[in-house]
Amino acid sequence: MSGNNGTNEPEATHDDVLPTEPQSQAAPSADTAAEGDAVAGQEAAAATPEVRDSDESEAATAPVRRAVPTEPAAPTEPAAPTEGDGSPEKAPETDTPTAVIPVVKVPSEQNPPASDAPTEQVPQITVPPAQAATTAMPPASPPSATPPPAGPPPVAPPPGDGPGGPSGPDKSWSNIPKRTIALVLGGVAAVLVVLYAADLAMSSGEVPRGVTIAGIEIGGESRGDAEAILREELGPRLDTPVAVIAGDTSGEIVPSEAGLGIDWDATLDRVGSQPLNPFSRLASFFGNDEVGVVSTRDDAALAASIDLVTAAAAHEPREGNIVFEDGVPVPVTPQPGQRLDAEAASDVFAERWPFGDVSLPVESVEVTVTREGLDRALAEIAVPAVASDLVITGHDGTVATLPRQDIGAVLSFAPDGSGGLDPQYHPEAAIGILAPQLAATETEPKDAQIVLDGGRPSVVPGTEGNLVDWEKTLESLPQLLATEDGRSIEAVYETADPELTTEAAEELGINEVIGEFSSGGFEYASGVNIRLAASEINGALVKPGETFSLNGYTGPRGAAQGYVESGIIEAGRPGKAVGGGISQLATTLYNASYFAGMEDVDHTEHSYYISRYPAAREATVYEGAIDLAFRNPSETTGVLIQTIGTDSDITVRLWGTKTVDVQSITGDRTNYTSPNTITLPAGGSCIPSSGAQGFTVTDTRIVTDVNTGAQISNKTRTVRYDPVPVVKCVSPEPEPSDDEPTAGGGRPEGGTSPESGDGAAPAQTESEAPAAPETEEPAAARPSPGDFVPDFPGVEDE
Structure with missing residues (x-):
């Protein structure tokens, strides 16, 4: 150093x-x-x-x-x-x-x-x-x-x-030599490696330690033993009811009945092999690894089971509200709603059923009205509204009362979007309660009338009325209901003009006949019905641009209205029903409107031709199914319907201002078809018919201006009539008794002859006179798409 x-x-x-x-x-x-x-x-x-x-x-x-x-x-x-x-x-x-x-x-x-x-x-x-x-x-x-x-x-x-x-x-x-430390650490590492290798070797081929499936511990088991354990413990759960909770509802589902099963191979494949990560192996000593069950499923059966259990789980939110019970306001506590995703619920159940109880996912739908807003509307609006009766005073001191117990029909509440309730007032409900009590104080207006006096139309002037103006009378209804005392006001009356004033009636120009037609040849019962229906439409006024409907104007035509049973066409053959025969009036009215230049809105010909009506210019009606309707094309003049009925015929006249001339051209009959024969048991339901041929015919209407002669329209209508079937009403001869002698070798008279062979039909007796020759031809087909005739219902009036 x-x-x-x-x-x-x-x-x-x-x-x-x-x-x-x-x-x-x-x-x-x-x-x-x-x-x-x-x-x-x-x-x-x-x-x-x-x-x-x-x-x-x-x-x-x-x-x-x-x-x-x-x-x-x-x-x-x-x-x-x-x-x-x-x-x-x-x-x-x-x-x-x-x-x-x-x-x-x-x-x-x-x-x-x-x-x-x-x-x-x-x-x-x-x-x-x-x-x-x-x-x-x-x-x-x-x-x-x-x-x-x-x-x-x-x-x-x-x-x-x-x-x-x-x-x-x-x-x-720091005083220990690094070599010593290294030796110690190396020794520890060597021991750990030995332990790791030994653990890995001993667990080879086994399910990893700590693995559970649906809570069942199978760690350390061989794959075969693990499957046996799972089959023994999980198998019975398929047939055991599982509690299901969906929001505030609950029920039970048996997995096997819901189309669920267990895919054993796929479930065990989830386990995987022994982990090589030493930390994963160490962690397996201290915890569990849940891998779950792989289920097989029948989606249709599962969805059906989920729907049965959770049908009540999905419900709309209940907003806070106030209702009235016998004049007492009752608060309705707000309650959140729930929505259920059935597909997600199926997935959750398919995954969680092995664990027992299953909670299905639901979505809460919140309400907008708060408890504070509800209480405020109750105290400030609802309670004062029922404090006392509401009194309306009319002419001559007549009093109309809206009782406090009926306030609930006049007042309701709706969310205001800010947590509170808005009052909703219903004046029409109040009028329904109050108006009848003041009706005697009112004078109804009377429309002007156009009557035929001495064969000429004349105008009967209309009169004004005096009625309660309920809109003005009740415009202060919210303030009245908010006041606990002094709930008495005066009714407001106003003059009311008639719907058709005298001046308006005179301006309709109803002064001449613009179309007329008569028909006859009906039997007595039909005459009763025809005259009754004719009296109902007599005097009907069709204003400019309006449409007249025969069914709409007469209303029901049943026994209660005086109609009787008469002829109809049912399933292509003659029959009877109450109100039958009105088609004669419909045909007469159609022709009168035809020549008056009215616009055809709706009319239908009979399915087969009836000789007392003009071909291709007739109409059938049936209540609720077939109607006759026409429109007044004029923008200024009206049309008055007049009917005249006798025991033998019916006449319809249309009065107005003549502006057009109408010409009808009927074409030749073509495409004849022969009838088939229908044999029915004799009795009241069988009406014999000699039959008639079917054919096709056209009608062309030419409309010209009455003053200039200029052609306004030229329309052709093609009608195809079915043949009238030959109807035979027959009854079998009575069978002879065993004691009765028989002619010709013991066979009863009229019986099967030797020449006819066994099984031949017995002799029959016809109850009708002459009949058309029988034919094997099937019934004629209905009109082709190019024809004008629409589909016919099973029943039509004759």
């Missing part, structure tokens, strides 16, 4: 020298004598510091290592120095006495001891004779002599410079 003349001796200061106990007087060996002389010299120097000579500064500055004080030691034989043991060699003798101070070598990072290194020379310090004599160790006193006076007290080393400090010997790790 530097400052040491190239030697490897560590530096020392004069403070390192400590006083030592006197040595025994036994003759020391050469090495120990030198060591004793050095110690004695140190003690003398400490006792007589004033002795100095010219070499004092050199001796004082020479490197010195303090010896650690020890107990007096017994004399020992000098040990022969061995090679490489680190003992100092014996200094060569000289003529000049010297004091040898041994240097204690301290192992350090820079100069560690080595058993194989050559023995180092211990540096010696030469002391002049005078000083050497002064520092010689005095002889030890006899045991009985008085001990010499103690030397000066030892000086405490500076911090960090004594035992345990950086420059003094101590017992810390």
Whole structure:
């Protein structure tokens, strides 16, 4: 080291020298004598510091290592120095006495001891004779002599410079040779490696330590044993009900019934092989590794089971509200809603069922009304609203009352979006309660009428009315309900004009017949129905641009309205029903509107042709299914319907202002089709028919201006009629008894003849007169898409 003349001796200061106990007087060996002389010299120097000579500064500055004080030691034989043991060699003798101070070598990072290194020379310090004599160790006193006076007290080393400090010997790790530490650590590592290898070898082929599946410990087992254990403990769980919780609902699901099973191979594959990471192996001694179960699943069955259990889990939030029960406001506490993801719930159950109870994920849907907002609306609005009745006073002191117990029909609440409730007022509900009580104080307006007096239309003037203006009367309803006292106000009346005033009726221009048609040939029952329906539409007014509907104007046509059973067409053949025969009125009305220039909105021809109606210019109706409707195309003039019925015919006239002329051109009949024959049991439900051919025919309507003759429109309508089937109502002959004699070899009369063979039908009796020849042709097809005739319902009026 530097400052040491190239030697490897560590530096020392004069403070390192400590006083030592006197040595025994036994003759020391050469090495120990030198060591004793050095110690004695140190003690003398400490006792007589004033002795100095010219070499004092050199001796004082020479490197010195303090010896650690020890107990007096017994004399020992000098040990022969061995090679490489680190003992100092014996200094060569000289003529000049010297004091040898041994240097204690301290192992350090820079100069560690080595058993194989050559023995180092211990540096010696030469002391002049005078000083050497002064520092010689005095002889030890006899045991009985008085001990010499103690030397000066030892000086405490500076911090960090004594035992345990950086420059003094101590017992810390820094004093242990690195080789020793390395050997120890290497030994530990070797032991650990051996233990690791032994653990890895012994566990080869086994399930890693600490592994559990659904809480079942299988660590350390072979794969086969692990599967056996799992099958024994997990298998029964498939058929055991599992508790399922979904929000505030619960239920049970049996996994096997929900389409779940266990994939044993995939489950064991999750376990994996023995971990090679030593830390993972060490951690396995102190914890478990849950790997879970791989389930097989039938998604449809699983979804069905989840739906059954969680059907009640999903519900909408219930907002806070106030309802009224017998006039008492009742708060409805807000309650959050729940949403359930069925797919996510299925996945969770499929994964967690082996562990027992399963909680399915639900999403909470929050409400907007707070408890504070609910309480505020209750105290400030609802409670005052039912404090007393609401009174409305009309003409002549008539009083209408809205009772407090009915306030709930007039007042409700809705969330205001800020945590509170907004009041919702319903004047129409209040009017429904109050108006009937003041009806006697009102005068209804009367529309002007157009009547046929003396065969000519005339206007009967309308009259004004006087009605309660409920909108104005109840405009202060919120303030009234907020007031607990003085809830009485006056009704507001206003004059009401009729819907059709006298001036408006006169401006409709109803002054002449613009279309008329008559038909007859109906039987009695049909006549009853026709005249009744005709009376209902007589006087009907069709204002400019309005549409008239026969079914809509007459309403129901049943027995309660006076209609009787008459002819209809059912399933393509004649039948009977209450209200039958109205098609005769429909056909007559259609033709009157046809020639009056009305716009055809809806009309349907019969499925087969009826000879008393004009071909391709007739209409059938059936309540709720088939209607007749036309529109008044004029923008200024109205149309008045007049009906005249007798026992044999019906006439319809349309009055208005004539603006057009109408011409009808009926085409030739083509594409004839023959009827088929239908045989039915005789009885009230069978109406015989001789049948008729079907055919196709067209009708062209040409509309021209009445003043100029200019053509306005030219439209052709094609109609295809089905053949009328031949209907035979038959009844079998009564079977003869066993006692009745038979002709021709014992067969009953009318029975099967020998020529007909076994199984021939018995003779039949027809209940109708002449019939059309039978045919094997099937019924004619319905109109093609190019024809105008729409589909027919199963029943139509005749």
